[in-house]
Amino acid sequence: xxxxxxxxxxxxxxxxxxxxxxxxxxxxxxxxxxxxxxxxxxxxxxxxxxxxxxxxxxxxxxxxxxxxxxxxxxxxxxxxxxxxxxxxxxxxxxxxxxxxxxxxxxxxxxxxxxxxxxxxxxxxxxxxxxxxxxxxxxxxxxxxxxxxxxxxxxxxxxxxxxxxxxxxxxxxxxxxxxxxxxxxxxxxxxxxxxxxxxxxxxxxxxxxxxxxxxxxx
Amino acid sequence: xxxxxxxxxxxxxxxxxxxxxxxxxxxxxxxxxxxxxxxxxxxxxxxxxxxxxxxxxxxxxxxxxxxxxxxxxxxxxxxxxxxxxxxxxxxxxxxxxxxxxxxxxxxxxxxxxxxxxxxxxxxxxxxxxxxxxxxxxxxxxxxxxxxxxxxxxxxxxxxxxxxxxxxxxxxxxxxxxxxxxxxxxxxxxxxxxxxxxxxxxxxxxxxxxxxxxxxxxxxxxxxxxxxxxxxxxxxxxxxxxxxxxxxx
Numbered sequence: 001x002x003x004x005x006x007x008x009x010x011x012x013x014x015x016x017x018x019x020x021x022x023x024x025x026x027x028x029x030x031x032x033x034x035x036x037x038x039x040x041x042x043x044x045x046x047x048x049x050x051x052x053x054x055x056x057x058x059x060x061x062x063x064x065x066x067x068x069x070x071x072x073x074x075x076x077x078x079x080x081x082x083x084x085x086x087x088x089x090x091x092x093x094x095x096x097x098x099x100x101x102x103x104x105x106x107x108x109x110x111x112x113x114x115x116x117x118x119x120x121x122x123x124x125x126x127x128x129x130x131x132x133x134x135x136x137x138x139x140x141x142x143x144x145x146x147x148x149x150x151x152x153x154x155x156x157x158x159x160x161x162x163x164x165x166x167x168x169x170x171x172x173x174x175x176x177x178x179x180x181x182x183x184x185x186x187x188x189x190x191x192x193x194x195x196x197x198x199x200x201x202x203x204x205x206x207x208x209x210x211x212x213x214x215x216x217x
Numbered sequence: 218x219x220x221x222x223x224x225x226x227x228x229x230x231x232x233x234x235x236x237x238x239x240x241x242x243x244x245x246x247x248x249x250x251x252x253x254x255x256x257x258x259x260x261x262x263x264x265x266x267x268x269x270x271x272x273x274x275x276x277x278x279x280x281x282x283x284x285x286x287x288x289x290x291x292x293x294x295x296x297x298x299x300x301x302x303x304x305x306x307x308x309x310x311x312x313x314x315x316x317x318x319x320x321x322x323x324x325x326x327x328x329x330x331x332x333x334x335x336x337x338x339x340x341x342x343x344x345x346x347x348x349x350x351x352x353x354x355x356x357x358x359x360x361x362x363x364x365x366x367x368x369x370x371x372x373x374x375x376x377x378x379x380x381x382x383x384x385x386x387x388x389x390x391x392x393x394x395x396x397x398x399x400x401x402x403x404x405x406x407x408x409x410x411x412x413x414x415x416x417x418x419x420x421x422x423x424x425x426x427x428x429x430x431x432x433x434x435x436x437x438x439x440x441x442x443x444x445x446x447x448x449x450x451x452x453x454x455x456x457x458x459x460x461x462x463x464x465x
Contacts (some may be wrong), residue, residue, distance in 0.1 A: 120310035120369075123271055124324035124376060125300030134327060138314045 007183040008190050018173030025090050025169060026156045026198075031154070034097025037102025042132065044107040055103065062100035068161050070097055080155040081211055090162040098155045105151060109144035110136055142213045149206035153199045160195075170194060224249040224411050225270060230279035232265060232435075239265050240276070241435040249457065250409040253417060254426035254443070258458055261432040263415045267382050270413065271295075271302040283380070300328050303373030311357035311372070317344065318353040321372045322395040329376065336375070343371045347401050364395030367401050373407075381405065383414045419462060424445050431455045439461040 008015070010076040043055035062070070075089040084092070113136050121131035163172035178184045225247040232240040239262045247253050255263040268274040268315045269281055272288050272295055286298060312320050321340035321346045323441060325331045329353055331339075344353055348369045374380060384404060399421050405412065406425060416422050422429060422443065429446040431439040433454045441444060450456050 114310070116306065116308050117312065118302075118308035119273060119306070119314075121324075123299055123302075123304035124372070125296045125298075125328040126324065127296055130327050134323060135312055139312075142314070190412060 004183060005186055006184055007177070007181050011177055014173050014177065015170070015190070015194065018168065018170035019198070020169040022156070022159055022195075023198065025087075025094065025158045025162060025167065029094035029098060029155060029159065030152060032092060033098035033102050036096065036099035038106050040099065040103035041106025041110065044103065045110050047128075059100045059103050060213045062097050063098075063104075067097050067158055068164060071161060071165055071217055078199060086162075086165045086167050089165055090159075090167050094155065094159055094162065097158070098151065101151050101154075102148070105144050105147045106140070108147075109140035112143045113139045115167065142210075145206055145210045145213065149203050152206070153200055156199055157195065170193070221249045221251075223247065224284060225413075226282045227266075228280045228282075230266075230269065230276050230281055232274065232276045232278075239435050240269070243279070243437060245430065245437060245440065247411065247413070249411055251427045252406070252412040252414065252425055254429045255424040255432060255437075256412045256416065256419070256422060256429060256458075257432035260434070262435040263432050265367050266432070267384055267413045267415055270380070270382060271299050271304055272380065273304070296328070300324070300376055301379050303328050303368070303370075303376060303378035303381040305369050305373055305381070305383045305386050307388040309362070309389070311355075311365055311368055311370045313357055316318070316354050316356055317349065317360070317368050320357065321375045322370060325375050326373070340371065340375050344368070344375050346395075346404070347371050361389045361394060363397045366390065366394075366398045370398075370401050378410070380411045380413070383412065383416070385417070387416070387418060419447070419459075429457070433458070 040058055043051040071093040074093040082217045111135040118131055118134050123136040160171035162169055174187050178187050223246045227243045227245045230243040257263055265274055269276050276289050278426055322336040325336035326333050387398050426443050429443050438452045439455050
């Protein structure tokens, strides 16, 4: 079998648009998933039963439904009522899905901070929110960075599913090109390398954050 | 020592952990500026009783008043009350992500809303008094246990509390580090601050306390002057406890 890599150079602009779409959708979904995840994570450790229940229901539901099914459902069912474009359906679908996992990471990070920290903060007269903000969360952030890195990498890779609602991301570009050029080995190899570059860059970025947040020096 | 006004009062206070009664119908008045030492065998309820004063522990019956304010009433502003009660536990619980000075100044800035400069100035002067002037910019993990506990004391004092609670402040320390912490506590005597001290350091309790409260099984069995208590305890439980602990 002979390889012909010229299919890559000739279609480089297409790959660039695909990478750009994958990056923007992943990034926007990340921006959606962080606040949702942090709030749901805080709810899960709240003293109020109702908040704990809402957060648990959210996490269990979105963690339990396959992303593919969720994206299709949001676009075809929810999207019809809310007039969501495929683009925003993809962003919210990915964001809400990923937020459920972020919530669990946040919860475990908060619970990994020793109980005495909350007690010391409350004993000094801080409110629960103040104690969270100034004492617990800054410590939890350091504990959650490694699992967060994994979650964000998964998010980038999961974004390849948005092609099912006709978003032309990197995977869709590849699929289309393969259909017209039949150079599937060259194209999918190149696409795998591109995904790797994105996720490796992301994990280096988070490793940098981890070093910056180290607390004992 | 004049009998001054009461600052903390317990009226028929009870508390259960499930079916276990950890506080049984406790009534006691603690006058202002006095040092009360709580001693007794483990499981007596000593830690629990002092932790109910700032509502770190809830109660199931009775009433506790601090400065006339019912601590456990739902209408009480607990955060405001706690700002006036310093609390030092056996596990220090310094904030590991903040430097020593930031540890001490955090609550004055966030709770008392002091300007940061003023809070840090005051915190620095407290740290210097406790011999920690050269540690202000280090992180707590770099300190010995004794130094960490002194920072915890400074952190509590920075709020200018009217009451200090020490819950076994030296129990987690290596023996050679205990003295520096006891010295720090002793240095507070001159300020006239009201202190509640749970401790197993009998000599220290005898030296600094105005009143010894002996507890066992959730009850106060004896209350008295240290001299009288340590020389001639009235109850059998106290006699057994003291002979076990002093004749090691």
